[in-house]
Amino acid sequence: MDTAELQRTLNEPIEALVVHHGYTTYMRDYEVIINVWEGPQSPSTYLRYLFRYCVEARCETFLSTETWRDSLDARLLDSETAIDLDGYVWGANHHELYGAELRLKSEAALRWSKAVGIDFHEVHIETNAHDLTLLFSDLEVSEVPVGYAPFIAD
Numbered sequence: 001m002d003t004a005e006l007q008r009t010l011n012e013p014i015e016a017l018v019v020h021h022g023y024t025t026y027m028r029d030y031e032v033i034i035n036v037w038e039g040p041q042s043p044s045t046y047l048r049y050l051f052r053y054c055v056e057a058r059c060e061t062f063l064s065t066e067t068w069r070d071s072l073d074a075r076l077l078d079s080e081t082a083i084d085l086d087g088y089v090w091g092a093n094h095h096e097l098y099g100a101e102l103r104l105k106s107e108a109a110l111r112w113s114k115a116v117g118i119d120f121h122e123v124h125i126e127t128n129a130h131d132l133t134l135l136f137s138d139l140e141v142s143e144v145p146v147g148y149a150p151f152i153a154d
Contacts, residue, residue: 001138006121009141010100017094018127023057030054030134032125033144034097048144053137055112055120060131063088088129095127108135
């Protein structure tokens with residue numbers, strides 16, 4: 001995928017929730033599964049953003065140290081037991097997607113491109129709880145069925 005098409009794909013304005021992110025079971029590619037909701041008249045759609053040949057994936061917290069300190073209670077892992085508790089409710093089982101930015105002048109991507117002989121790109125994905133930075137070569141976007149479980153081997 002060329003840089004212009006990659007930028008268009010990542011910059012599409014969508015209302016979405018990240019419901020899963022991580023390396024695939026074969027551990028080469030990185031996937032971000034999002035739930036796209038277009039209003040009460042349409043069903044949710046789940047899209048899989050597959051970042052192919054992902055040589056680096058960094059996930060850092062977006063939450064403050066104060067929020068982390070207030071979010072250690074195990075009852076926050078379940079939305080039903082988290083009612084009336086202070087802290088971040090991990091049990092919501094999703095993160096709000098704030099956006100994705102392609103970093104065009106990435107030294108790391110350039111270094112990998114030269115070393116491997118194919119184009120690499122760097123993307124920064126921001127949610128309300130995590131910042132993801134991925135170094136990858138290609139991106140595939142596809143719809144996945146409700147209940148798609150990327151972490152369960154066939």
